[in-house]
Amino acid sequence: MPERQGQLAFDELGTPLRSTTFVVFDLETTGTSDEDTITEIGAVKIRGGEVLGEFATLVDPGRGIPPEVVSLTGITDAMVHTAPRLDAVLPAFLEFTSGTVLIAHNAGFDVNFLRKACQRHGYRWRRPAVVCTVQLARRVLTRDEAPSCRLSALAELFGAGTKPIHRALADARATVDVFHALLERVGSLGVQSLEELLDYIPEVTPEQRRKRTLAADLPTEPGVYLFRGPGDEVLYVGTASDLRRRVRQYFTASETRRRLREMVALATRVDHVVCAHALEAQVRELRLLAAHKPAYNRRSKNPRQAWWVALTDEAFPRLSLVREPRDRAVGPFRSRGLAEDAMIALQDATGIRPCTVRIPARHARARPCALAELGRCAAPCAGRQSVEEYAPAPVAFLGLVAGRRTDPLARLVARLTALAEAERFEQAGLDRDRLRVLVRALDRGQRLAALASVAELIAARPDGAGGWQFAVVRHGRLASAGVARRGVPPMPVVDLLAASAETVLPGPGPLAGAPAEEVGVVLRWLDQPGTRMVRCSQPWAEPALAAASWRGWLARADAALSSRVEVPG
Template sequence: MSLPELEDTLRDTTFVIVDLETTGGSPENDSITEIGAVKVRGGARIGEFATLVNPQREIPPYIIELTGITTAMVREAPPISEVLPAFLEFARGCVLVAHNARFDTGFLRAAAARLSFDWPFPRALCTVVLARRILDRGGAPSAKLSALAAHFNVPNSPTHRALDDARATVDVFHALLERVGNQGVQTLDELEQYYPRVPSTVRAKRTLADDLPDGPGVYIFRGPSDEPLYIGTSSNLRKRVRSYFTGSEKRTAMREMIALATRVDHIPCSHTIEAGVRELRLLAATSPPYNRRSTSPRRAWWISLTDEAFPRLVVARTARVPSIGPFSSRANAQEAAEALATGLGLRTCRARLGATAIHPADCGTTSASPCAASRHGSLVASGYAEITDHARATIAGHDNTVLDELRQQLEQLAAAEKFETAARLRDRAANLGLALHRSQRLASLIRIDEMVVGRPDGQRGWEIVVIRRGRLAAAGVARQGTSPLLVAEHLQAAAETTIPNEEPLEGTHPEEIALLLAWLDTPGTRIVTTSHGFHQPARGAAQHADWCQQARTGARRDQLLRPDRRTDTLTA
């Protein structure tokens, strides 16, 4: 059992306000002597629960003096093992509220744990915390229940008896809700977010979200000169933007951005994949100052073969065909390039060699890192061309023997118990394999002139997208009762035209293609029509993708260095 839907209004939420009397202050060492609870909804009381509880021990004199509950009064009362199931049933499906909730829920949770009962309430609201958040010390110098009851002049007064105190807490709780309601807090989610203190200047701007829809889309915070400050995306625009004006937003930069914001624009979208793509395109076009993520494909790094008689691999911002990428960091790209050059025997020296030159067998032998091509002996340009053809085939996905050989070397090093060297090779091989796999998947999608894809929307309808050359060309939704094929035809007719260029990804933002691929990988996705089959190279890096992922981030990655214990993870 969990909290009610967080989008329910406070008026539509059922609360159970609970109060306990106990033999002391420790949930581990003391026991409950009385439970009182009131169930409310929409400001009206709809039920009460009250019972004494036999603590199966003597009640201390100071507790008797405080509550008036004596040992004789609880002798014939039911034990907590009988009372707790009844209370849990009374409160099930509701939101717990208590004055000093940590005390009351602490005793109830401890009792549930001792009886091996599941605790169905992930969190309780505390009227002490809420009162301190809302009231200043001049209005209510104390957060005690008796002080708050007097401050709000409520009809029920606390008496240190559970039901009386629960009734008084109900009155105080309703009075506090009236105060937060005047500040725009309308849902349970917003009430929980209200707990942390938020500057009044920030909370005053929550009206910027009033005209936003509840559906998916992109939101744009704009500054005093109408400039974009921050761009984001959400499946529920209003809820997401409102969260920036609550205590849940703790980022200093975002608080600074909100202080500057004068309005919030939005672009409604059919579903989340369209919103994600539009966000990427807006980021690339406007570069808002408060977005930290990459906003330009030119920030990526690529591995390419140089255009020489004796080509070598280089890492650069711009890419030639063929290439591997994109990489988010130069270090990762350089590591993958070194692994591929070493595996294939591509030259790593920087000597300028013409078509008639000879690459020497002893190139770099006096240095700590000899040229990788030197293992082939002396090479003329025509002989070296076979190595570069192998590199092009590896990049394109027509040959993955280099990954086979790297993994064989890893097994040999592990068998020889050279674990440190093996660990370095494992990481380099995994980095290279995942980079090749990513590049080949991106290239596979780009090769398709047009693909229409549908995915269930969870409401008996279909999310539909048109993808052209790895770019989102159109998006829409076929609601329940509407023909998905008819919607797909209309989207195809209205889809934008894509014009490829000579870049490796033909001008499409790499993150956009990655988003589309992730969307295509989700369960239930179906291809409606396609101009070409969506496939990956048979001899591509996909054969090693699972191993590479485990080697890079898996919980058992170190066991890959011990093939005698985990031989199954080293098979192709």
């Protein structure tokens, strides 16, 4: 029997069952396959043990009802001949169930029919919470008590006031009585809220259930949580809009990931940091992940370990893959493979030599490589190209990275078009994919760099309750965050946040030393509709010829089914 140890107080549990509106429903159909359709709908709306309303109608399935179904339900073709079609019934039933939790006996069958019906008739399936009384009965009742979980058997066991007879409304009424009886059982086991009911139905390990007391003292505010192990080490870091509710989910059956169940078994306490709003929580999470490198987190442990394509500092500069961003670099890239694809595209676009040999400024006498024979290199290594003749290649690279020119990208598109016309579709497809990687990297990098170049930017977003959320951003990093609740004058709060904000000194590289992930999180927050600029130390703008002008081409390339490539208009 499930344990009651660690039961939380009633007001901590979420949505109380007594105030939750349920619709208990049943369908009768012409069969069991996806091609079959509904012949009758019956539903009862309940809340707090009281019936709020009922919904019942026959439905014309538009086909004959098989004899075996007629024998089971008693619904004949004559009975449904004058009944409305499903497309007329469905909107009314969806309105009846709107904003409720659906209850059904063997719910998977009935819900699948409803979902398919919505798809066929063009209605959005809203994915409501669903409780199956078969699954709930199997969790609550022993085999000795209930050898069968058929509706008729459970109705008899609990003395239901309505006998199920394979008619939709009668079966729904019987299911109401069964559901109420099952709720009485789970209530004595500490299940008091909708969230606990949904978590209770699947199997939960005793270890998970015992440890839910770790969430008892957490606030219901947004923030960051840290699971700590027996040696006080940080096992896992996460964010939540409601710390208590989110952490409690790790101790229920809603957490099915084996890795995190193992983490919960090791955890001895949960620390937390309350945050002003979601942006602060996300940034703090990134910083904590980088600081602690928790064993059970899979992402963002090394925020500075991205890949960049950088221009070397020598007489005949070339491109190299580096980990630390430099001023003359493209990135960041999530993987070395993506960085290599972009580097090849950059070499083709700008004429930068693809070899890795260090070439002196004068008197180069090396033997030309195969790339020179193929026309992909002008062979400065053999003295066939001077420093002055080579100079336009790195200049084109720097102009492309800085957003001062996009003609190297147009050069690549012209090459793709030539390959396609020559029916070299495989090579054209490969080059197109490399160009897509390059355009994405340039666009993201230029946007991040533009934000990181601003010494201070203060932005505000509505909090949805008449107040404001504020962020003070310095060189792409979140330096301070706060809120002004409804009725609080906002500007004094802004001034206080700016005065107390972290001092951020710009560092090297295109992002002024800021981690790319943090700048990206801040940029996404600023990009959301409704964000307003409070003040800015300098204009925040992207270069006129940035890769953003190629987003149209990128969208077409992503959607393309062939290797035909268009130059942006």
